[in-house]
Amino acid sequence: xxxxxxxxxxxxxxxxxxxxxxxxxxxxxxxxxxxxxxxxxxxxxxxxxxxxxxxxxxxxxxxxxxxxxxxxxxxxxxxxxxxxxxxxxxxxxxxxxxxxxxxxxxxxxxxxxxxxxxxxxxxxxxxxxxxxxxxxxxxxxxxxxxxxxxxxxxxxxxxxxxxxxxxxxxxxxxxxxxxxxxxxxxxxxxxxxxxxxxxxxxxxxxxxxxxxxxxxxxxxxxxxxxxxxxxxxxxxxxxxxxxxxxxxxxxxxxxxxxxxxxxxxxxxxxxxxxxxxxxxxxxxxxxxxxxxxxxxxxxxxxxxxxxxxxxxxxxxxxxxxxxxxxxxxx
Numbered sequence: 183x184x185x186x187x188x189x190x191x192x193x194x195x196x197x198x199x200x201x202x203x204x205x206x207x208x209x210x211x212x213x214x215x216x217x218x219x220x221x222x223x224x225x226x227x228x229x230x231x232x233x234x235x236x237x238x239x240x241x242x243x244x245x246x247x248x249x250x251x252x253x254x255x256x257x258x259x260x261x262x263x264x265x266x267x268x269x270x271x272x273x274x275x276x277x278x279x280x281x282x283x284x285x286x287x288x289x290x291x292x293x294x295x296x297x298x299x300x301x302x303x304x305x306x307x308x309x310x311x312x313x314x315x316x317x318x319x320x321x322x323x324x325x326x327x328x329x330x331x332x333x334x335x336x337x338x339x340x341x342x343x344x345x346x347x348x349x350x351x352x353x354x355x356x357x358x359x360x361x362x363x364x365x366x367x368x369x370x371x372x373x374x375x376x377x378x379x380x381x382x383x384x385x386x387x388x389x390x391x392x393x394x395x396x397x398x399x400x401x402x403x404x405x406x407x408x409x410x411x412x413x414x415x416x417x418x419x420x421x422x423x424x425x426x427x428x429x430x431x432x433x434x435x436x437x438x439x440x441x442x443x444x445x446x447x448x449x450x451x452x453x454x455x456x457x458x459x460x461x462x463x464x465x466x467x468x469x470x471x472x473x474x475x476x477x478x479x480x481x482x483x484x485x486x487x488x489x490x491x492x493x494x495x496x497x498x499x500x501x502x503x504x505x506x507x508x509x510x511x512x
Contacts, residue, residue: 189287194409200344200417206407207337208359210292213397213404214299214333215363217268220322222371224258226384227318230310231255233384252313260315264323269461271327276335288336292405295333296398302326303394310387333401334360336408343411347420367393 185191194200231237232255239247239254248260283291305321337356345352374392378385416422440446 187287187290187293189285189290189410192287192289192409194411194415198409198411200411202407203340203344203409204355206404207341207356209400209404209407210295210333211337211356211359212363212366213400214295214330215360216367216371216393216397217272217326217330217363218361219364219368219371220265220268222368222375223386223389224261226375226386227261227310228255228258230313230384230386233382249316250314256315261318264318265461267319267323268327268330269457271324272330272334275328275331277331279332280335283332283336283339287410288340288408289405291332291336292401292408295329295336296401296405298325298329299333299401300329300394300398302329303390303397307387307390307394310390337404340408340410345417346422347417 229236231253236255237253239251243251243254248254248256279291302321302323302325305325306318307321309315309317309321337359338353341352341356342349371389371393374389375385378388378392435443
């Protein structure tokens with residue numbers, strides 16, 4: 183197994199068509215992109231016990247008691263921590279394992295990402311079954327977040343190596359897949375929730391298991407479709423740009439020193455606030471659409487979500503997905 187996943191095993195031979203790599207990268211990014219659409223689960227999960235209406239925990243119950251309580255429903259604010267953990271561990275795992283990826287190769291990283299992302303769904307399904315919110319935080323938030331980080335950087339790194347002459351296009355193809363994952367995953371989750379819902383279940387547990395299996399298989403196919411170019415490879419007819427002997431700037435700061443400067447942390451703080459605001463809105467997209475905006479997003483002011491027809495709900499879902507896409511890209 184170690185040899186099968188090694189970087190040396192996936193070095194492409196002469197004549198390999200580099201356009202076979204983008205579909206493999208998209209298989210992984212379209213899978214982990216479902217993270218953007220996870221808000222579709224908040225309302226069903228907030229009624230996991232009550233089914234038709236939430237069973238509220240007593241006001242006197244403390245936070246730790248709510249975490250392990252099995253006889254009352256979770257608040258959406260508590261469920262939202264799963265979304266926070268997603269992106270905290272996405273960034274952390276990408277930073278920590280980025281250098282390891284270059285040595286281990288994208289196939290090994292993709293397989294680990296598949297186990298983390300797909301396994302996170304399974305652990306979350308167990309959390310729904312046992313009604314333990316900490317299992318959802320651990321499964322989808324922590325373990326799934328690590329899968330997000332590894333699954334995010336492996337396609338980007340691989341595509342840039344294959345398309346040095348089209349670096350912008352290569353990065354765009356990868357990010358397109360990550361952003362487009364919600365366009366496929368959110369409607370799929372909605373259909374599965376309706377299919378599995380019964381008088382005694384909101385259908386989230388079964389949906390988690392189904393989607394976990396689908397994404398695990400898709401990510402494995404993508405990981406085993408990876409190839410890396412030889413060290414001396416370059417696209418036919420492309421000449422690498424000549425590197426300048428000297429830096430243009432007179433106050434160049436090496437990357438190892440840059441993070442120690444106040445300017446770096448000020449820029450990082452601005453980016454962090456920007457992304458946090460966008461991710462915060464995306465994380466509550468589905469509840470806001472259903473409980474706040476209703477038909478106003480499709481020019482039907484005053485019409486509640488429950489009063490909309492199936493075709494109107496489909497139109498609303500499409501509208502919401504594209505808005506999440508624009509915010510996520512920003």
